[in-house]
Amino acid sequence: EINIPNLRAGQYEFKFTRGSWARVATTGKGAGLENNLVKLNSDTTLVFKVEGWQDDFAAIRKKHTTSPNVKLVDTAFAMPQLGRAGRIWIYLPRSYKNTKKVYPVLYMQDGQNMFDEFSAANGEWNIDETLDSLTAKGQPESIVVAIENGPKRLNEYNPYDNERFGKGEGLAYVQFLAKTLKPYIDQNYRTRREPSATMIAGSSMGGLISYYAMLAYPDVFGKAGIFSPSFWVAPAITAYTDSVASRVKGKLFFYVGGLEGNEAVEDMYKVMQHLGTHSAALVYSVTDPNARHNEAAWRKWFPEFYKFIMADWTNYPIPLN
Numbered sequence: 001e002i003n004i005p006n007l008r009a010g011q012y013e014f015k016f017t018r019g020s021w022a023r024v025a026t027t028g029k030g031a032g033l034e035n036n037l038v039k040l041n042s043d044t045t046l047v048f049k050v051e052g053w054q055d056d057f058a059a060i061r062k063k064h065t066t067s068p069n070v071k072l073v074d075t076a077f078a079m080p081q082l083g084r085a086g087r088i089w090i091y092l093p094r095s096y097k098n099t100k101k102v103y104p105v106l107y108m109q110d111g112q113n114m115f116d117e118f119s120a121a122n123g124e125w126n127i128d129e130t131l132d133s134l135t136a137k138g139q140p141e142s143i144v145v146a147i148e149n150g151p152k153r154l155n156e157y158n159p160y161d162n163e164r165f166g167k168g169e170g171l172a173y174v175q176f177l178a179k180t181l182k183p184y185i186d187q188n189y190r191t192r193r194e195p196s197a198t199m200i201a202g203s204s205m206g207g208l209i210s211y212y213a214m215l216a217y218p219d220v221f222g223k224a225g226i227f228s229p230s231f232w233v234a235p236a237i238t239a240y241t242d243s244v245a246s247r248v249k250g251k252l253f254f255y256v257g258g259l260e261g262n263e264a265v266e267d268m269y270k271v272m273q274h275l276g277t278h279s280a281a282l283v284y285s286v287t288d289p290n291a292r293h294n295e296a297a298w299r300k301w302f303p304e305f306y307k308f309i310m311a312d313w314t315n316y317p318i319p320l321n
Contacts, residue, residue: 011261012038013292016050021121023055030057032122034294037259065117067128069094073145073185080180081172082156087148088181089115090189091128093141102190104142104197104310107177107221109157109206111146113295123295130303140310142199145185147177149206157205159212160234168234174213178220194222195250199309201225203298208234211271214252215244222250223309227298228260231267238274245278253284253305255298257291264293284308 013035016025025033028051038046069092076085089111093103112119114127127144135141150156152169159170177200186193200221202210207229214224231237252275256268265287276283286304291297 007040009041010039011259012040014038016048018053018055023053025050026052026054026057028052030054034292034296037292062118065124066115067091067132069096069132070115070128077181079150079176081176082150082169084150086150087111089146089148090185091115091131091144091146092189093135093143094132095141096143096190100190102192104140104192104199105182105185105189106142106144106199106201106309107181108144108146108200109149109202109209110153111148114144114146120295123299125295125299125302127302130299131306134303134306139307142310143185143189143191145181147181153205154233157202157209158234159209159216159240160236162233165233170209170212171216173209174216177213178217182220195219196222196312199223199225201227201253201305203227203295204293205230205233208237211252212237212240214248214250215240218244218247218250223252224250225253225255225302225305225309226268227255227301227305228257228264228293229254229268229271231271232263238271241271241274242278245275245281248275248279248281251282251284251309253286253308255286255288255301255305257293257297258287258289259291260293 015035017023027033030052036048071090073088073090075087077088079086095101108114114125117124154165155167155169156173157170158165158168160168162168185191195218198221200210200213201224207226208231210224211226211229214221254268254272256265258265272283272285275281286301288297288301
């Protein structure tokens with residue numbers, strides 16, 4: 001039993017654990033659970049039943065779900081701007097090994113959640129299966145490079161210092177993407193290299209840093225997917241948008257779930273308004289009224305994002321000269 005006094009009316013999400021995320025509540029068969037969602041208007045008594053704990057199912061291993069098109073670039077790829085190394089995944093289109101075509105590239109954050117249920121903490125995005133399906137139906141193919149987050153994710157994906165979370169490393173991170181990782185991918189794989197063929201996407205903090213990358217390097221990244229961006233930890237992003245948005249001329253897809261709370265929705269649309277006022281960017285926005293802040297929602301809306309950013313690539317990939 002727990003009593004929490006003086007909570008303001010509003011929406012809250014939470015999970016039960018026995019002290020750590022390795023001992024979080026599960027279903028009776030050990031499967032993961034979404035956050036509990038509660039909307040409070042007055043004094044309330046709630047009763048929950050915990051059917052299982054993750055550590056009780058430690059012997060039940062999750063399965064790998066990557067398609068044959070997904071490979072590891074490196075388990076310890078040097079990130080000199082951050083002073084550490086990270087794991088990098090890559091998805092190559094099915095036509096890659098049998099042609100000499102070149103392809104646009106999509107860079108995605110939180111790479112451990114993109115392709116493999118085994119490595120995903122709260123479910124994967126199913127990027128490989130989704131792209132296999134979309135391209136089989138005629139959508140243009142692309143390479144996807146997925147960068148796993150480091151141990152200091154809240155710092156790595158924040159371009160600004162934060163009183164609660166500490167020093168921001170976001171500028172160093174996007175410098176790594178633009179000046180180290182992209183040149184390596186371009187040198188070792190058959191890629192289109194212009195901004196219109198270089199895309200970036202992520203969710204939550206990954207959405208924040210993907211948006212920042214578009215602002216900081218519009219000559220590198222020409223399209224972006226900003227899913228449920230955590231703009232609340234970086235209020236300075238609005239002023240930065242005003243100062244540099246005139247250089248942004250690409251395409252941006254913004255998404256937020258209605259159940260993420262009014263503040264999240266308002267923050268996203270505020271930034272979008274500033275971007276629209278000061279740039280020539282093409283912006284597409286989606287608010288899913290019944291969606292939460294989770295992988296299931298981002299997985300659902302990824303195909304819409306992909307179709308939007310690839311709409312002008314009908315005739316690509318093209319052969320190398």
